[in-house]
Amino acid sequence: MATVTLKPIKTPELIFEGYSITPDNFAGKTAAQIADLPGHEGKILMRLGDFFEISGNAGETAADTNIVITGDCSRVKYIGARMTAGTVTVNGNADMYVGGWMKGGKVHIKGNMDSFCGIQMEGGELICDGDAKNHVGCAYRGDWRGMKGGTIRIRGSAGNDIGTFMLGGTIIIEKDAFIHVSTHAEGGTVIIKGDVEGRVGGQMVKGDMYVLGKIKFMMPGYQKVDTVEKEVDGVTYKLDHYIGDLGERHGKSKGQIVYANLYVPAAA
Amino acid sequence: MAQGELIIKGGFIVDPTRKINGDVGDVAIKDGKIVEKVSSSAKVIDAKGKVVMAGGVDVHAHVAGPKVNAGRLMRPEDKLRAGTCRSNMAQKNGYRMESGFSIPSTFKTGYEYARMGYAFVMEAAMPPLLAPHTHEEIHDTPIIDEAALPVFGNNWFVMDYIRKGEVENTAAYIAWLLKVTKGYGVKVVNPGGTAAWAWGLNCLGLNDRVPYFEVTPAEIMTGLMEANEYLGLPHSMHVHQNDLGNPGNYAITIDSLKLAEGIKTKNKFGREQVMHSTHLQFHSYGGEGWGTFCSKAKEVMDYVNKTKNITIDLGCVTLDETTTMTADGPFEHHLHGLNHLKWTNVDVEMETAAGVVPYVYDPNIKVCDIQWAIGLELALYAKDMDRTFITTDHPNAGPFTRYPRVIKWLMSKQARDAVLNSFKHKDKVLDAISLHTIKRELSLFEIAQMTRAGPAKCLGLGAYYGGLAPGMLGDVAIYDLNFKDMPRDPEKIEAAFQRAACFVKSGEIVVKDGEVVSNGHKKTVWVNAKMPENPQVTRDVTQAFTKGTYTMDIRNYPVRDYLAPHPFVIEYDVEA
Amino acid sequence: MPKLIKGVGCPYCGSSCDDIEVLVSDDETKILEVHNACIIGTNLFHHANDPTRPKLPRMRQPDGSMKEVTYPEAIDWMAKTMLKAKKPLIYGFGSTNCEGMSAVARIAEKAGAVLDNCATICHGPSFLAIFDNGYPSCTLGEAKNRADVVVFWGCNPMHAHPRHTSRYSIFPRGYFTQKGQMQRTVLCIDPRETDTAKLADHHLMIDQGHDYELFDAFRTVLRGFDIPETVAGIPREKIKEAAEIMKKAKFCMIFFGMGCTHTDGRNHNIDAAISLTRDLNEHTKCSIMAMRGHYNIAGPGQVWSWQFGFPYCIDLTKGSHAHMNPGETSSVDLAMRDEVDCFVNVGTDAGAHFPIQAVQHLKKHPFIAIDPNFCMASEIADLHIPVRIAGVDEPGVVYRMDNVPIQFRAVIKGLPGVPSDEELFDMVYERMCELTNTQPVWLAAKADRKYPESPAVI
Ligand code: SF4
Ligand SMILES: [Zn+2]
């Protein structure tokens, strides 16, 4: 395993589209070659070296490459986007599209993330120690194929539109979320350990949701069917089980209609 | 049109209009037209060892207008599939941005057709009320010449006149509408069914009654064929039949084709058919449901082969993710119920409707594979290639950028077998088709018939497009294929047709080595069939506006001239 | 002799009425009378007579004052500024014809800019919903001729689109609706008792911000399931009754407005409305339509969709492809995040409509306003370039709220020397080509290029 260290030396005047910052793009390159990799600031084609001091050579393959960014990337987009293996660690904040379309490997953001992290993710692991803004693990505009696999774990809170059009994988928000969870989803699991304002599972076809805090406004299309015991992220809870969205279409499996499931702490 | 002289030297000429099949020769062009010879100072293009054909003619594609744009607008994700669109060279030379895969932007549409060596494209369905939109898009589509077919098959005036048996009024209305919309001919989509859709209904049978209008699809088609021949329009009635896309629809398809029996062509444009039946693939289905779904291409083509006054185009499925769009509103509603994807619908007052739904022709799904086979079977069972044209009903069965792939499949059994062998449910597919038993491989001559000479003649444009005879337009495509030694590798056929080695459009080099080098000089082609003023029709049309059945002012209905700044108008007096 | 011009389009609201009659002075420079238009439309035409309309560009001087400059000077400055910027933002087009929108796209491409329009702050969420769920709609004539149930959701046409109800939606006698209003059941869903709500047969006074839940309730009821006792402040029985009315309609027409697009969840409200429309089509015929605000605000969505594949928020900074993702490439987000370094405001007033912080960010960089009149944006700009008014002294195509193209005409002669948007953008483009030593790309030979004749008095 080889580690490439990126030390931010300059804040971009606008923002920097750092789409080259992935183990896949770094693999097999020396620090000097990595400094020459492209990125955009507006319409200007820049180099990674314009914004980062780079030390250490990459491994032979993406899987052999760890990237560590030692400072703030609040104005750097696309960190770890489309990566398939290896790791990226940011000791600070990151801008939009962290781990977007990623297929494998691991991204760890120690600060906060902006919107569209894990967009259309297919595999791998994305961890954020702080908060995420909107559209965690969502689909690209217009695509009905959202997140397909992998895990996103946000240790703080998240905004709106979590797991829109989700098909698979897991999203865990350890604190609160605002509105729209698993809208239009047809699979996957979303766990929110804090409170949610509302619009949980609207237009949802299939998949599972766990909200361990309070839902302020329930969707009218959900109905309680039973109370179950379930393990959620390693802890077992007694949960009320709702099915829905009864206003939406649903498929059948072995003659049975398959609804989406919402689990909330059982009423005492 | 480019001035000056050009000579394309030493290529293998394939020109079915003059029965030239691979003879080595020269093509001379002067002032945008093909001529017998040019002076020694003419610019020379070396075509040695390459195939030379006329510019391609596409008889049916959805490339410009409201529903195409509704598709572009509703599908941002289609842009992701296009990859990087504009080459560095194009960027440097300042060519316009290109985007989209199944529904490319207008710029990309023009450039892609040009790169494939196509000169003329027919936009297959223009809603008359929205005609200015179609013309704005045509204007923004570089290089290729285009025309548009207004839709008539569900038009209130037409249905009214036909119910009353008034051929002359139908004709006068058509002539008026072509003129004010700058349209080319008579398009019919799901006759009666789309009108029924305005109330959420459909006409699946030829003798179903259209609610309120009390005519039947069969009467509409017959009436429009009669009116079309009364006018002697360059093109025939161009029909998308009823019951599209449903298992077992081949019977109604043949019944509809039979409506052409007994109707005689009358025109001075060299056209021989009275009905063009489009995207026949969608209409050649057997079976009682999706489980027993199978090909009836043979049955349909047996009828087509023996009936000289009809032409067809294929509508080949290309096994891509694409966007379906048609004036067959009820069909799109039905389709979104099957695949649950997003659905756009546009009902147009008094005239027509349209629907748009994305569709994935997944090679792992049996039905899609059978559809793929049917499109190719139609071509391979055809006896008269001058009446059988290559299309994908772009973008319905696949994007037009796949024509080279369709050509490859038609020219190579090896290529077809490779696809068949890749199918997950191969055995079940083979039970439902006969493609694997067909050995036929089409020749370059036949491909030129299907993409040049045939469609040009069918559109009544044989004097200008589709051939290389002196006097015709200077549209010449050069493909990197050795006629004498056709590659064993079918991929080379696809590659050659995808990116022409050179394309001369209106006497100007617009593509070189597969890259666009000029934005060309496009034309908008439309028809002005001059008839004496018909007071009844004038009164009916005026009233629809003044009584407010239309919500637009009649003064703003005709497409203004500046919107079609490069007109190529086919103007003639109708002989009563 | 004054001239009466008929079939004139009104360049104000999204109803884009084209039955206006305007009486103009003999020399075609003054509008004397306006017939058929509503009060807003009438005022707009009379406003065009304003003798104080600017006739020359004005440039900000080092001392902060504005000084008149020539058009070539203004064009040169604009071309250079846009070429120099790393990421210019071109925004507006609330009152531009499609010819102008098409011409500006050439500049945007050349400058590597972001191209956006007012939808970004009004019906942008509707676009997002259309991306996700489609748009089962129709032209307004269909509503007029067929609709027997009309739903106004979060919109108040009596105010914002005064002639909408009389031309298209409530009062007119259409082909299958000969009895006009008598034949139509009108539902209004709005937290306020608007004039439209007063006119409606049923007013569902919804709790602000709970549209999404109410749409879901309708859908749940339509599928035969029960719902809670009240949803979004509306009692269950009332919801069931309204659902039944829509279901039993011969043709149900849903119009929605900014009440839906400007509460929490924005696009999802519309998305759910579209799902409801889809569901209703299993029972009857149902269409839905956005009540677009300006007379041609549907235009950029069309023009740019055919040119770039996206209706708004188009990032052209990469020469190879266009990119769109509202939330990132939308004007307000770009401005709030300080992601752009040059701002061109065309025919709208970002100065008045954007959040103050966004305007502050934009003001740090060159700020260009293109507008026929003085407005807040033109007064804070570094450069203000006046143009003709589309629909008054400049003809051209506009798209009505139902995406029907209407060929607007000019009624008076333009101010001498003042270009149309299209002419101005073409000149800027040519200057940019000169500065970069490149050939301009006209899709037609320049000689064949025709601007709509002006004035088009027919
Ligand atoms: S309703 Fe709108 S378009 Fe019609 S006259 Fe009034 S302001 Fe103008
Ligand atoms: Zn069709």
Ligand SMILES: [Zn+2]
């Ligand atoms: Zn078609």
